[in-house]
Amino acid sequence: MSSIQTPVPGPLRAVQVLGATAAAHVCSLAGGLAARGVEVTVCGPAEVMDAYGMCGTGARFAPVETAAPPGPRTDAMAVAALRSACAGADVVHAHGLRAGLLTSLALPRMRRPALVVTWHGGKQSGGARSAMTRLLERRVARTATVVLGASSDLVDRVRALGARDVRLAPLSFPAPRTEADRPAEDTERMHRKIREELGAADRPLIVAVGRLEPDQGHGLLLDAALRWRALDPQPLVAVAGEGRRRQALQRRIDAEELPVRLLGRRDDLADLLTAADLVVLAGRGGAHPLIAQEALYAGAPLVATASGGLPELVGEAAVLVPDKDADALAGAVASLIADPGRRERLSAAGRVQAASWPTEDDMVAQVLSVYDELASRRP
Template sequence: MTATDGAAAGKRGPGGDLAVLLVRPLATGGLAAHVDHELRLLRAAGLTVHESTVQIPARPHPATDLRTVRTLRREARAHRPDAVHAHGLRAGALAALALPGRGRLVVTLHNRTLGSRGVRLIGRALLRIIARRADTILCVSPDLLEDARAAGAADVRYAVVPAPEHPAAGEGDPDPVAGALPVSEETPVLPEADPARLDVLVLARLAPQKGLDTVLDAAALLTSGRAGGAVRIRIAGEGPLRAPLESRIRQERLPVELLGHRSDVPALLAAADLVVSAAVWEGQPVALQEALRAGRAIVATDAGGTRWVTGDAAQLVPVGDAAALAAAVQRHRDPRVRHAAEQASRLRAAQLPTEQDLKRQLVDVLAGADRPG
């Protein structure tokens, strides 16, 4: 802890001597990175943070969920936290059931409930449980905020989700939660840039939510007849869809490369002409925040909180519309269009939330220092 952090903790004001129980689901990607980021910032601010030992899967299971509720009650008795912060719909609902009226409860909602009608009904029921019990609900996108208010929550706010800051040169290895993707020793050296080719970068987990089939559909449209010139699309990330994506890329001879996990995201961004996101839904995409900070031109689907992050700096297209995505990429072949977009990205980057904004919000809501009224 730094001298500044120690002084802050000794003030015994908001955040000083505050004990927090942190409850997270079994998750990877942006949600896990955000929770890791929170943990680091709160501990740096002098708070005592206990991580719950519960394992909360994405799907309900009565016996497992009952054990989770019992474990949370035991942990609350053992640690006596001033506040509990649960991440995700199921973690939030189970924490609400485990700790009725016992201290302050803050829940951050990260994802929409997608799927069958039955799945959505369960999601609404869980949200009502959270709305009745939680003191504050933080939402990563406008649609989640509207849902929470409709469920009757009294204190609903936008969650601050900044891209963690990369250390300056000479300060050691990149932070593993900084949006960087670990790279394997087998990662190939990328070929030299071709000035006649449009280099497109996608930073995404290889999962259904990221809309990568739409990226491949757009790649097929862009290369049909080669009327618009060469294009190369590189996708940095790993996930369960690698095999089917590889198969389709090979069979259709698409100009798409799967780079796997990467730790050199800043270098990849610097080498790209254009950053593309075809997500079906997003909260506050960290990858696009990094693209804005790198001053890259952006084309993205108008999904979830994407518009809230990019503002006017990105060209947004409808979700699942490969033709619109291809047309937007094609438009950015013009260097003048890319230059204007890069300037817009730099201006928007200056308006993005920072780590200090996140730390301030967390300390305030966990301490209840800025309760409405």
């Protein structure tokens, strides 16, 4: 008597699609999923994958120019490459608006895999560009099977765009290496060396980190630095990062004799943050700005603009000021510089807040549960 055997399902097949942003998150997610037996393919720019060392995640890689400037030729090439990479997938997970748009165009109409889009946030422009962006957002939101919003404000925003299924899914990034295993005297020596190198041995050190690109808040930071010239001792503002605005920023620093140094790229950000008296984030943050997370992990007092998902991320563990208000930013920093006790309390609160964030395991488990749910619906 013969019996009918139920086919044993193979491993879940998931494709991750990223553009120029969210690479750290995708690297963490891909590694966690692969460790749980998921067959993971990551699609994105080769240079982004190389920069984040994704070769060690256990995933397969398919170079796709998802970060190239929009255009008929580049878009068509990216869509064709994604269509090939996504063939046979159970779930396709795009990160960000452009990645979501290209992926929605690449997936077939018949027997298409579930499409998950993580909404990481970002600045909204004005005018005609804003109208076009909103049209693209609406298309992606309504095409996705599930949208994962990285913060509550993004969940509300995407729901208003007409998404069918929107869920809160806070991002998680690996905690930076700590100094726990380093002798205290070595840590102190390292901090002293950094401050002497920067010229801040006997003056407050303010650190800012970010790409030197338009709309990243550097103009506001320099406006505030102009006010800090009157402080005694005069603080030094050290800006780590590189980008197209470097020359323009340097010209203004020189012309106004601002107490600001552009450091370029740094490989010692963890030490730089812990050596600082405080960290400033002057630009509009996305859902979970990485530098804000790194500052709180490091116990560095943080002053930032109250925008995006930052209030939800930091809680009471940072000083938040109105967006685009140089006077408020300058005043908050000056007040903290004059109050070491408050800086110590913020440092301790930052570490407590960081310990409350979802871990990598939490994040991977939540995403995997969404994948399993969507895969089980497929015929």
